[in-house]
Amino acid sequence: MNLARRLSFLSFLLLGGNLIAAELVAPDLTIEQAIDHYIQTRLTERQSQPTPTADDCTLVRRTSIDLQGRIPTVAETKRFVDSTDSDKRVKLVDALLASPDFSYQFRNQLDTLLMSGQNGVSGEWREYLLKSVRQNRPWNQMFRDMLIGNDDDPDVKAATTFVRVRARELDELTNDTSSIFFGVNVSCAKCHDHPLVEDWKQDHYFGMASFFQRTYVTKKNGIAEKFSGEVKFKTTKGEDKVAKLMFLTGTTIEEPVVEVSAEEKKKQDEEVKKQTQDDKAGPPPTPPFSPRAKLVDVALQSGNDQFFARAIVNRVWAMYIGRGLVHPLDQMHSGNPASHPELLEWLSRDLIQHQFDLRRLVRGIVLSQTYARSSEWNGSTEPPAADLFAVALVRPLSPRQYSMSLRIASSSPEAYKPATEEWSKKRDELERNSEGFANQFELPGENFQVGVDEALLFSNSPQFADDYLRDSGDRLIGVIKAQADRGTQISTAYWSALSRAPSADEVAACEQFMAKRTEPVAGLRQMVWALLTSPELRFNH
Amino acid sequence: MANTSFCGSPDHGVTRRSFLSVPAIAGVTAFAANMRIMDALKNPCLAGELKRQQKSVILLWLGGGASQFETWDPKPGRLTGGPFRSIATDIPSVQISELMPKMAQRLKTTAIIRSLNTRNADHGGGTRLMETGRAMEAAIDYPDLGALIARELGRADSQVPDYVSMYSETEGRHKGGAGFLGARYAPTFLTESMIPPNIRRQESLADVDHQERADLQKLLAKRFADKRYNASVASHGMAYERVRGIMASEKLFDINQEPQIARDFYGPTQFQEQCLIARRLVEAGVPFVKVARAWWDSHGQNFETHLELCADLDQGMSALLDDLKQRGLLDSTLVITLAEFGRTPNINASLGRDHFASAWSCTLSGCGVKGGAVYGKTDADGHKVEDGEMKSGDLFATIFAALGIDYKKEYHVGARPIPIVDFGCKPVTEILA
Numbered sequence: 001m002n003l004a005r006r007l008s009f010l011s012f013l014l015l016g017g018n019l020i021a022a023e024l025v026a027p028d029l030t031i032e033q034a035i036d037h038y039i040q041t042r043l044t045e046r047q048s049q050p051t052p053t054a055d056d057c058t059l060v061r062r063t064s065i066d067l068q069g070r071i072p073t074v075a076e077t078k079r080f081v082d083s084t085d086s087d088k089r090v091k092l093v094d095a096l097l098a099s100p101d102f103s104y105q106f107r108n109q110l111d112t113l114l115m116s117g118q119n120g121v122s123g124e125w126r127e128y129l130l131k132s133v134r135q136n137r138p139w140n141q142m143f144r145d146m147l148i149g150n151d152d153d154p155d156v157k158a159a160t161t162f163v164r165v166r167a168r169e170l171d172e173l174t175n176d177t178s179s180i181f182f183g184v185n186v187s188c189a190k191c192h193d194h195p196l197v198e199d200w201k202q203d204h205y206f207g208m209a210s211f212f213q214r215t216y217v218t219k220k221n222g223i224a225e226k227f228s229g230e231v232k233f234k235t236t237k238g239e240d241k242v243a244k245l246m247f248l249t250g251t252t253i254e255e256p257v258v259e260v261s262a263e264e265k266k267k268q269d270e271e272v273k274k275q276t277q278d279d280k281a282g283p284p285p286t287p288p289f290s291p292r293a294k295l296v297d298v299a300l301q302s303g304n305d306q307f308f309a310r311a312i313v314n315r316v317w318a319m320y321i322g323r324g325l326v327h328p329l330d331q332m333h334s335g336n337p338a339s340h341p342e343l344l345e346w347l348s349r350d351l352i353q354h355q356f357d358l359r360r361l362v363r364g365i366v367l368s369q370t371y372a373r374s375s376e377w378n379g380s381t382e383p384p385a386a387d388l389f390a391v392a393l394v395r396p397l398s399p400r401q402y403s404m405s406l407r408i409a410s411s412s413p414e415a416y417k418p419a420t421e422e423w424s425k426k427r428d429e430l431e432r433n434s435e436g437f438a439n440q441f442e443l444p445g446e447n448f449q450v451g452v453d454e455a456l457l458f459s460n461s462p463q464f465a466d467d468y469l470r471d472s473g474d475r476l477i478g479v480i481k482a483q484a485d486r487g488t489q490i491s492t493a494y495w496s497a498l499s500r501a502p503s504a505d506e507v508a509a510c511e512q513f514m515a516k517r518t519e520p521v522a523g524l525r526q527m528v529w530a531l532l533t534s535p536e537l538r539f540n541h
Numbered sequence: 542m543a544n545t546s547f548c549g550s551p552d553h554g555v556t557r558r559s560f561l562s563v564p565a566i567a568g569v570t571a572f573a574a575n576m577r578i579m580d581a582l583k584n585p586c587l588a589g590e591l592k593r594q595q596k597s598v599i600l601l602w603l604g605g606g607a608s609q610f611e612t613w614d615p616k617p618g619r620l621t622g623g624p625f626r627s628i629a630t631d632i633p634s635v636q637i638s639e640l641m642p643k644m645a646q647r648l649k650t651t652a653i654i655r656s657l658n659t660r661n662a663d664h665g666g667g668t669r670l671m672e673t674g675r676a677m678e679a680a681i682d683y684p685d686l687g688a689l690i691a692r693e694l695g696r697a698d699s700q701v702p703d704y705v706s707m708y709s710e711t712e713g714r715h716k717g718g719a720g721f722l723g724a725r726y727a728p729t730f731l732t733e734s735m736i737p738p739n740i741r742r743q744e745s746l747a748d749v750d751h752q753e754r755a756d757l758q759k760l761l762a763k764r765f766a767d768k769r770y771n772a773s774v775a776s777h778g779m780a781y782e783r784v785r786g787i788m789a790s791e792k793l794f795d796i797n798q799e800p801q802i803a804r805d806f807y808g809p810t811q812f813q814e815q816c817l818i819a820r821r822l823v824e825a826g827v828p829f830v831k832v833a834r835a836w837w838d839s840h841g842q843n844f845e846t847h848l849e850l851c852a853d854l855d856q857g858m859s860a861l862l863d864d865l866k867q868r869g870l871l872d873s874t875l876v877i878t879l880a881e882f883g884r885t886p887n888i889n890a891s892l893g894r895d896h897f898a899s900a901w902s903c904t905l906s907g908c909g910v911k912g913g914a915v916y917g918k919t920d921a922d923g924h925k926v927e928d929g930e931m932k933s934g935d936l937f938a939t940i941f942a943a944l945g946i947d948y949k950k951e952y953h954v955g956a957r958p959i960p961i962v963d964f965g966c967k968p969v970t971e972i973l974a
Contacts, residue, residue: 179680185957187681329955450779452784460741509757530761531761535774539774
């Protein structure tokens with residue numbers, strides 16, 4: 001390791017970011033100002049030119065997908081585009097954050113973060129997340145809900161599903177907790193110490209595992225903790241070791257020594273056994289010492305909480321910008337520094353100072369100039385490196401976003417009326433009705449590739465035709481087939497599917513296509529198909 | 542150069558630049574991948590690359606676990622040997638079970654491995670192990686062999702599927718999948734029907750309209766895609782461009798397209814017919830085809846079971862090898878005959894054999910394989926491996942080596958380097974041509 005990296009490592013770990021904090025721009029800037037300050041500083045250093053602000057149509061579409069989980073309706077798009085209010089973007093963002101849609105959208109984002117790939121997740125879990133988003137429950141509080149739980153509070157009872165679905169696999173519980181909440185994938189350190197930096201040793205992996213080792217699932221499908229138990233492991237040198245309860249910063253927890261008689265120990269063991277075997281057992285006993293609760297305490301303790309704050313800042317940033325400040329998201333350590341370390345520090349400090357208010361963070365990111373750039377690159381050379389954030393990154397829609405957006409795009413522009421009273425209920429229906437189609441798609445991960453199965457589904461499945469290409473009056477095709485003029489038809493279809501007016505070239509291409517059709521309605525159906533399957537609809541751009 | 546990989550072992554000497562880059566399809570599109578760059582994939586300029594891309598794999602999967610005693614590693618006259626004899630083959634020093642008489646005359650194409658010790662004798666776990674070449678791990682979803690081969694040998698713009706899996710029987714039916722490689726490499730999975738899903742145009746839409754609306758879509762999409770330097774966007778265009786070709790490949794799945802004489806050559810059973818379909822697919826350029834033949838899980842009546850199933854396997858496999866050879870495809874097609882595990886030396890009270898993963902067999906035929914070779918040896922009663930022990934990862938390394946794929950190559954999941962075969966596994970060069 002060279003000197004510069006060693007220094008960055010020292011400041012990262014030992015000083016918990018304080019060294020950098022002294023140099024950060026003022027905390028009373030708005031989040032968006034701080035973001036644009038740091039991003040622009042790096043662009044200036046690199047003499048890179050960012051793309052201009054995206055046009056209004058693109059911006060309202062992008063913001064709507066990100067904050068509402070769906071494309072905007074034509075009315076929503078036009079309202080924004082036609083407004084001459086100089087403050088219209090701030091007003092849009094605040095209105096969307098207050099909309100019923102946002103709770104669903106952000107709930108879905110959190111659900112994906114916390115539970116993707118997990119089976120056995122109940123509706124109650126998703127209800128817990130939805131309520132939490134609606135109440136803007138602080139992220140540190142949610143962490144506590146999920147790791148420790150509170151069976152007496154009906155609002156948070158389902159939160160420990162996070163632990164329960166993983167409790168049978170200690171590795172999974174350890175890895176997922178470290179990766180999701182602390183941005184640290186410790187799985188490498190299970191087999192050997194990290195070679196490059198001192199960050200992750202086997203002691204850290206097994207230290208983290210120790211916090212979960214006593215956790216078990218009861219016969220009644222609840223979670224509980226045993227009275228005793230420790231993690232033993234073999235080091236790479238072949239030495240047998242008992243793991244300490246050790247957080248990622250190296251902070252260790254000593255369990256108070258309590259003398260337990262052999263008889264008492266036997267009783268405790270029998271009680272645990274009963275809990276795992278008997279579905280009529282009473283509530284599980286609560287041991288005086290809870291390693292899981294200790295993990296929450298130590299992780300949120302001042303000085304250690306930078307880990308927790310940085311990880312969620314980085315993840316929320318990536319949700320809205322398309323790439324982490326630290327990338328990949330689960331590799332937050334000194335060997336893989338942030339592209340903009342000061343910005344990450346500033347945002348983390350801000351999050352801690354504002355009680356882990358995620359909605360506030362989201363608002364700031366979405367209001368930044370960085371977020372609002374065009375994703376079009378017209379330069380003669382390749383675009384600047386992605387980690388400069390000079391060009392907005394194109395992101396695939398999630399399966400749910402895609403399914404809901406297709407519904408809106410293929411419906412009559414009058415079919416969905418978000419500004420009305422009953423919208424909250426309608427939005428819930430839209431969410432549910434979109435689920436079946438959404439389930440046919442893979443959740444996009446890194447390096448997402450569209451498979452030919454998806455193209456075949458859109459091209460040939462009766463389901464796609466039935467769901468999206470009908471010509472009844474409540475559908476887009478039904479509306480445009482009643483329109484007299486070809487230009488109006490094309491324009492209506494573009495506004496509905498792609499949230500913009502067609503260009504002259506596009507009108508010409510569509511007219512030419514339609515001129516060759518012998519059967520007009522079938523022709524319109526084919527034209528609408530070509531818009532619904534466009535990459536412009538498939539991605540958030 | 543100093544080892545700068547995130548993950549300890551000096552085995553993976555990746556550079557910082559390489560792990561920060563994005564592993565994208567066919568390894569070409571790391572930094573920028575608009576359509577112009579994707580086009581380059583269609584014209585691989587390296588001759589070696591081109592050659593490698595023409596290779597294919599057919600996996601004959603014996604779901605439930607076939608017995609090594611009644612196939613490739615007989616122990617006649619021993620207590621564990623069962624009632625069947627062993628017979629001479631076209632390789633003077635090698636004998637196999639009399640239940641495989643046709644294959645006995647075709648060992649010149651085939652290498653037998655008799656020394657698998659894979660330690661997992663549970664159907665689910667054994668299947669995952671033999672499908673992916675490694676044990677399951679909480680943090681990572683590993684791709685199976687078909688997805689790995691699709692990724693390594695498939696072409697981005699291929700007009701045929703890259704991975705077809707036929708699994709008509711229900712025992713052990715399992716889609717498998719692409720794991721961290723992503724849905725692009727997931728199998729076309731055929732179970733009840735031999736027609737791939739969504740491959741047929743709806744009758745209400747004329748073919749010319751189907752074609753022309755796709756042309757319109759492509760034209761309109763271009764304006765968007767050309768200005769986005771993004772591999773995911775490029776893959777969207779590529780996926781739609783493949784639709785017509787894939788649709789045209791429907792007849793590959795149709796056994797009726799074959800003359801009766803060819804069908805008679807393979808035989809009438811479902812497995813034998815699917816072997817013929819596999820040949821049709823490989824001939825058309827599909828890089829990986831799996832044909833599953835289940836019901837080998839002979840806890841009772843092992844010998845009757847194998848009498849029937851080995852006849853099916855012997856006929857289907859030997860016809861397939863003969864046909865591939867006649868068509869000049871055997872040199873470029875690797876046929877793997879494999880199960881999740883073998884069966885116990887001990888014969889139980891129901892005259893069955895149970896699950897056994899400590900000393901069992903498989904075969905490799907064709908591409909890159911030294912025909913007639915026998916690798917590894919079990920003890921006199923078949924209880925344990927005496928020589929040449931192989932793990933699942935060693936088998937995978939051997940398969941990759943036979944196909945000319947670098948078995949040391951790595952993928953990256955996030956920053957974590959994932960070697961294509963499990964750590965410490967090596968090909969068995971003794972059975973490679």
